[in-house]
Amino acid sequence: MLATAPTRAMTDLAVAKNIAKLEKRIRIASQNCGRDARQVTLLAVAKTKPAAAVREAAAAGVIDIGENYLQESLDKMAELSDLPLRWHFIGPLQSNKTRAVAEHFDWVHSVDRLKIARRLSEQRPQELPPLNLCLQVNISNEESKAGVGLDELPALAAEVARLPQLRLRGLMAIPAPSDDPAEQRAAFAALRHALEGLQASIDGLDTLSMGMSRDLEAAIAEGATMVRVGTDIFGPR
Numbered sequence: 001m002l003a004t005a006p007t008r009a010m011t012d013l014a015v016a017k018n019i020a021k022l023e024k025r026i027r028i029a030s031q032n033c034g035r036d037a038r039q040v041t042l043l044a045v046a047k048t049k050p051a052a053a054v055r056e057a058a059a060a061g062v063i064d065i066g067e068n069y070l071q072e073s074l075d076k077m078a079e080l081s082d083l084p085l086r087w088h089f090i091g092p093l094q095s096n097k098t099r100a101v102a103e104h105f106d107w108v109h110s111v112d113r114l115k116i117a118r119r120l121s122e123q124r125p126q127e128l129p130p131l132n133l134c135l136q137v138n139i140s141n142e143e144s145k146a147g148v149g150l151d152e153l154p155a156l157a158a159e160v161a162r163l164p165q166l167r168l169r170g171l172m173a174i175p176a177p178s179d180d181p182a183e184q185r186a187a188f189a190a191l192r193h194a195l196e197g198l199q200a201s202i203d204g205l206d207t208l209s210m211g212m213s214r215d216l217e218a219a220i221a222e223g224a225t226m227v228r229v230g231t232d233i234f235g236p237r
């Protein structure tokens, strides 16, 4: 069971204040590149944080919650079932977890294999809307990293787009960490180009899930539609 006692206690006020600060960062980053900040969804990444912290984020207006660990997220969903939240699975996904993810989540951002996508489609309950899905791309070509390579992406996307209980929405990446804004932008631009390439042959692709606490400005400049922020909302893990 997930401990609900706050570990590194942040007060309610801190979460709300952090979200207000982030909304301002998103607004300024959007203005700086001529985008409408309403095109950028803030996804609050709550891994290792208690349900009470998510409740505070929800009170501050956040609807989209990102989670990496299955059991932990199911516990939080049960505790927060009174809230109209959208749950996004963003962590590594093995075959033995697909059924619970297909049954309980609204989005999955971390699919990089056809086998996992097929299972999610087969296991998505018929009475639910199709599961929204992003393919995770290994944009920095790191050998150890999760994600499909750019060379294999078009074939995978074409197959996944045909699966009945899934709705392929776009791409997700976690580039190699860098403090150099030019390097950050180059990685995010590569993901944008990859999405543009797929849009020529696949309908309904409207999502670039990219940008975290340290690099969301660069991601927004390159077209991010969802930024995934943990640390700058809930504090260090």
Ligand SMILES: *Cc1c(COP(=O)(O)O)cnc(C)c1O
Pocket (backbone or CB within 6 Å): 045, 047, 068, 090, 091, 174, 212, 213, 214, 228, 229, 230, 231, 232
């Ligand atoms: C943890 C995590 C985040 C949030 O990272 P922060 O640096 O804490 O903002 C975003 N995306 C994924 C896939 C993560 O696992």
